[in-house]
Amino acid sequence: MDVTAARTRAIRWPVIRPWLGVAARLGLAAVWLIAGATKVGDLAASGRAVNAYQVMPYELAAAIGAALPFVELALGALLLLGLATRLTAGVSAALLVVFVTGIASAWARGLAIDCGCFGSGGQLAAGQSPSYLPEILRDLGFLALAGFLLVWPRTPVSVDGWLAGDAHVEDDDE
Amino acid sequence: MSSRKGQRDAARVVREHLAREKRRKRTLWTSVGAVAVLVIAGLIGWSVWAGQRSDEFTTPKGASDASTGIVIGSGAVTIDLYEDYLCPACKQFQQLSGGTINQLVSEGKARVVFHPVAYLDRLSTTGYSTRASAASGCAADGGKFKEFTDALFERQPPEGSAGLSNQELIDIGAGVGLNRDDFGSCVSDGRYKPWTEHVTEDASRAGVTGTPTVKVNGKDVEDRSPDGIRAAVEAAGR
Numbered sequence: 001m002d003v004t005a006a007r008t009r010a011i012r013w014p015v016i017r018p019w020l021g022v023a024a025r026l027g028l029a030a031v032w033l034i035a036g037a038t039k040v041g042d043l044a045a046s047g048r049a050v051n052a053y054q055v056m057p058y059e060l061a062a063a064i065g066a067a068l069p070f071v072e073l074a075l076g077a078l079l080l081l082g083l084a085t086r087l088t089a090g091v092s093a094a095l096l097v098v099f100v101t102g103i104a105s106a107w108a109r110g111l112a113i114d115c116g117c118f119g120s121g122g123q124l125a126a127g128q129s130p131s132y133l134p135e136i137l138r139d140l141g142f143l144a145l146a147g148f149l150l151v152w153p154r155t156p157v158s159v160d161g162w163l164a165g166d167a168h169v170e171d172d173d174e
Numbered sequence: 175m176s177s178r179k180g181q182r183d184a185a186r187v188v189r190e191h192l193a194r195e196k197r198r199k200r201t202l203w204t205s206v207g208a209v210a211v212l213v214i215a216g217l218i219g220w221s222v223w224a225g226q227r228s229d230e231f232t233t234p235k236g237a238s239d240a241s242t243g244i245v246i247g248s249g250a251v252t253i254d255l256y257e258d259y260l261c262p263a264c265k266q267f268q269q270l271s272g273g274t275i276n277q278l279v280s281e282g283k284a285r286v287v288f289h290p291v292a293y294l295d296r297l298s299t300t301g302y303s304t305r306a307s308a309a310s311g312c313a314a315d316g317g318k319f320k321e322f323t324d325a326l327f328e329r330q331p332p333e334g335s336a337g338l339s340n341q342e343l344i345d346i347g348a349g350v351g352l353n354r355d356d357f358g359s360c361v362s363d364g365r366y367k368p369w370t371e372h373v374t375e376d377a378s379r380a381g382v383t384g385t386p387t388v389k390v391n392g393k394d395v396e397d398r399s400p401d402g403i404r405a406a407v408e409a410a411g412r
Binding site: 040041045047054063070077083084087088124160164 | 201212295383
């Protein structure tokens with residue numbers, strides 16, 4: 001019984017893994033596409049959200065705030081296509097680490113801001129309390145998706161797989 | 175026999191080596207392509223933003239020296255108010271402390287610089303914050319900035335709505351005694367939209383991250399109650 005269970009598990013993992021990979025890839029793609037789309041309509045506001053963290057001069061914050069939504073949309077599109085998955089997962093993970101660090105530092109410094117992760121952002125109105133912990137936990141969840149793709153970048157229905165010519169070849173050195 | 179096997183092995187090693195080389199190249203080029211896409215996306219964002227900034231604006235009458243707000247009164251102590259016409263907390267603040275501020279101005283103790291920032295354009299479907307702020311510049315031209323501001327907060331539309339239409343803004347202006355033709359064309363033309371952008375950017379630069387923000391002689395006031403503001407003004411005036 002135990003042996004059978006172990007064997008089915010051993011068989012299952014290679015079967016399930018590619019599809020978990022697709023789910024992680026599309027999930028992370030959706031995160032970036034939504035995050036970018038909610039910010040892209042008001043680039044000045046996106047710059048203000050970055051500036052609210054008070055970690056860099058205003059001009060730099062405004063420029064980064066303007067560039068960020070487009071980078072997020074591009075990351076989302078690349079993940080959706082499954083092109084250079086390991087690289088985009090790595091960039092995603094790096095960005096998420098920066099975001100988590102930023103939120104944690106805002107928390108530590110006692111700033112009362114909205115993280116500005118999906119639009120809005122900036123200082124909170126009086127009486128509103130920040131929700132740093134849920135924001136950080138959410139970003140760590142996204143980080144787990146990126147981590148999965150970093151380790152196992154090859155997923156079905158991806159441009160990477162199509163370029164390799166054979167989606168069934170399990171070479172993980174992409 | 176053994177040499178034939180040796181040849182086969184050698185051929186396999188070469189084949190594997192070539193396949194690995196091909197994979198390596200493919201990975202390299204897809205990575206280069208992906209990095210290029212990300213960098214170009216960032217540059218697009220930056221240039222769109224740079225293109226959106228207009229550096230020429232017309233200053234309405236009654237604006238402060240740097241043209242970053244409208245001045246009310248002439249007292250010694252300066253109260254800077256950063257407010258968005260769509261922000262519910264600003265409306266509450268006006269209801270709670272507006273009377274005290276009016277009193278400080280009429281007693282000659284303070285002058286108000288009102289900065290009508292457009293921080294919440296995304297919270298209406300028509301960029302109401304910008305339209306309302308630009309209209310307040312038109313009202314300043316007609317000498318009715320204060321009256322128009324009070325009327326706008328009274329008629330504040332909810333966040334997430336379309337906001338008040340330009341026609342409604344014009345009607346409100348006419349209601350507080352502005353010339354319907356002059357004010358109307360100013361609002362319809364969006365004459366002061368570049369000014370609104372200037373006001374908003376100046377506030378961001380000054381570290382104003384939310385509305386309402388109140389400063390007395392340049393210092394942030396945390397306690398925005400009537401007592402808090404009066405105390406801050408009296409402390410600054412001493």
